[in-house]
Amino acid sequence: MTQRFAIGPRETAGLDTAGLRQHFLIENIFTPGAIELTYTHYDRMIVGGAMPTEAGLALPNPGSLKATYFLERRELGALNVGGAGEIVVDGTTYALGLQDCLYVGRGSQQVEFRSVDAASPAKFYLLSAPAHKEYPTTLRTQAEATPVEMGTLETANQRTIYKYIFNEGIASCQLVMGLTQLKPGSVWNTMPSHVHDRRMEAYLYFNLPQGQHVLHMLGEPSETRPLWVSNEQAILSPPWSIHTGCGTSAYAFIWGMAGENLEYTDMDAVALADLR
């Protein structure tokens, strides 16, 4: 498990492109036959991916957690963006189709990720945050994640937001997780932009057609910075940072947060005129 330290707005403003990428971009989320994990000190979120092929992949217990097992003091969200898959939690098997999400509660000792067909492997995007109590392990399919329509085609930000783990969906200690799909012809996400100083956020950009990319924007509203992102790469978004993106085509992304509360609507909009 690699590690990222938390840095503040002043330090961020002084970074060059390589420095910005080193702190805020996670280039490798899905490796066939492996689990990739990055520990960020923003709200101690762990961001990663599990891409099982022929064999199942067990959630490891990285030494740096100093825990008896990964979820001894943590909760986990896993959202599948690949082929059909299964997650086995302490002997119970959950089937996850495309864009289904499993919440795994604190105290679950053995978690294994499997693909139904190694030729079309599942890709489980993983987020894990510290947890103070046990909530039941719960599956929510995309069909159950009530869609909310936002934006318009005229402003190129027409999109559907699916919420899975939040105060009115799957119960959790602090993890919030969902997915946004842009409509064809729309390219702007999280526009108008916002910050939420009470929670960090992580983004996985995916469903980008071959050769298309996203320009992700971060930084304080008065000091923004661009970062080019490829398909299936993730971004760390500090609580003080805007996070908005513009693609060279439509795309999707998984957003996830940890921090003070579970209310999706807890965000402070930034007026376009105030962005610099």
Ligand SMILES: O=C(O)C(=O)C[C@H](O)C(=O)CO
């Ligand atoms: O496109 C959007 O708007 C989003 O998906 C926004 C994220 O859900 C988010 O930033 C939640 O805080």
Ligand SMILES: [Zn+2]
């Ligand atoms: Zn946000």
